[in-house]
Amino acid sequence: MKRLIKYFFEGLMVIVPSVASVYIIYIIFMKIDGLLSLPVPGVGFALTIIGITLVGLLASNFITKRLVRLIERTLAKLPLVKLLYSSIKDLVGAFVGEKKSFNRPVLVTLDTSTDAKSLGFITRESLDFLSLPGHVAVYFPQSYNFAGELQLYPRELVQSIDVDSSEVMKFLVSGGVSGGDGIKT
Secondary structure: OHHHHHHHHHHHHHHHHHHHHHHHHHHHHHHHHHHHOOOOOOHHHHHHHHHHHHHHHHHHOHHHHHHHHHHHHHHHHOHHHHHHHHHHHHHHHHHHOOOOOOOOEEEEEEEOOOOEEEEEEEEEOOOHHHOOOOEEEEEEEOOOOOOEEEEEEEHHHEEEOOOOHHHHHHHHHOOOOOOOOOOOO
């Protein structure tokens, strides 16, 4: 009986991540296809990828780059739109832009009396504009979630670590279950 239970749980370890991943991809495909109302599954997703790539091509073109800047300046002047647009643009740029923000993993001492530490990413070196000289901004991604928390710490409590940032992100987002093989202090 113990062997059957062991096989059952091993089966869960294979099936649940596979089925969940396929289901999430399926939902994304269907949502995008539903928005475009196309009869062939996957065509809407392919057209969306092609469209995004074409917009990227046009945005990097000398002639259309000026049009893109004009649109961005217009959006940046509208009161509510400015807040949303700039926040979303900065967030997307933090992951895929030229100024990636989650590329400097650090180990933060949370409590010097217990030596409790937390892994995060420095997103800003200077907080003088907040009247916090000597402090840095550290972003802590949440495990099993697409969210996080930004906290400000004195520089002396933040220690840079020489680890690939993608390994640290995988380690943090998985709750410490996957990745992190190269994390050393």
